[in-house]
Amino acid sequence: MSDLGGASMVRQNPRRVTAPEEALEFETSKEVQVVTSFADMGIKDDLLRGIYQYGFEKPSAIQQRAVVPILQGRDVIAQAQSGTGKTSMIGLTVCQTVDTTSREVQALILSPTRELASQTEKVILAMGNFISIKVHACIGGKSVGDDIRKLENGVQVVSGTPGRVCDMIKRRTLKTTHIKLLILDESDEMLSRGFKDQIYDIYRYLPPVLQVCLISVIPLPRVLLEHDKCCLCTFLFNTDTCET
Numbered sequence: 001m002s003d004l005g006g007a008s009m010v011r012q013n014p015r016r017v018t019a020p021e022e023a024l025e026f027e028t029s030k031e032v033q034v035v036t037s038f039a040d041m042g043i044k045d046d047l048l049r050g051i052y053q054y055g056f057e058k059p060s061a062i063q064q065r066a067v068v069p070i071l072q073g074r075d076v077i078a079q080a081q082s083g084t085g086k087t088s089m090i091g092l093t094v095c096q097t098v099d100t101t102s103r104e105v106q107a108l109i110l111s112p113t114r115e116l117a118s119q120t121e122k123v124i125l126a127m128g129n130f131i132s133i134k135v136h137a138c139i140g141g142k143s144v145g146d147d148i149r150k151l152e153n154g155v156q157v158v159s160g161t162p163g164r165v166c167d168m169i170k171r172r173t174l175k176t177t178h179i180k181l182l183i184l185d186e187s188d189e190m191l192s193r194g195f196k197d198q199i200y201d202i203y204r205y206l207p208p209v210l211q212v213c214l215i216s217v218i219p220l221p222r223v224l225l226e227h228d229k230c231c232l233c234t235f236l237f238n239t240d241t242c243e244t
């Protein structure tokens with residue numbers, strides 16, 4: 001997509017799945033389709049089984065818009081309120097994206113807190129129940145030896161906090177050569193405060209061809225959209241804020 005100015009955005013009528021509250025709007029890049037069923041997202045059968053077994057019947061509003069662009073390999077900014085299914089969406093897209101026959105790390109998810117990184121690991125393990133996905137939560141406060149053992153045994157996904165992930169990369173225990181997808185959860189947090197330098201530090205070790213997804217609760221600066229491939233899926237719960 002080359003034009004991300006106002007003209008390329010479309011507003012869609014609100015259709016919230018997870019919380020039937022006041023009228024809400026979406027702003028998306030214009031080519032974003034609303035896909036209302038997991039079965040129509042091109043998801044592999046064994047993963048679909050895992051999703052249904054996990055108790056999901058229908059994608060939430062943000063999932064209906066952002067899952068397919070992520071699976072298409074687009075760089076995506078997905079912004080939506082807390083509790084709207086963003087973490088689950090990360091789990092689902094990562095499970096679909098990685099090759100579970102490989103032992104290489106292919107997806108790296110960075111979160112600002114240990115709890116969130118662990119939660120994401122659990123979602124991936126639960127949804128990926130039938131695809132034998134190997135994921136490791138690489139977080140501070142846990143044994144470094146354990147990290148090393150797990151990573152050396154081979155995992156396809158790392159869900160971690162920036163400090164420990166950076167440490168593992170610098171020790172060459174976490175090999176970055178095959179990483180094709182970087183997801184920053186709560187990226188408003190990750191790109192502010194003390195995390196920014198750590199994120200840049202990690203980014204330097206990642207392959208030049210990389211899909212990046214930014215997941216956020218609050219709208220991110222517009223400047224992040226200004227590159228050709230970026231796709232926006234925003235849940236507009238405060239129109240004024242998002243227009244600036």
Ligand SMILES: Nc1ncnc2c1ncn2[C@@H]1O[C@H](COP(=O)(O)OP(=O)(O)OP(=O)(O)O)[C@@H](O)[C@H]1O
Binds near residue numbers: 060063086088
């Ligand atoms: N499609 C879905 N169908 C049913 N339940 C869902 C769906 N997507 C997410 N949920 C459930 O909704 C709750 C919130 O989902 P999730 O944690 O993914 O949202 P979130 O936007 O990341 O929220 P937070 O910012 O609070 O972490 C969880 O209990 C999750 O299992």
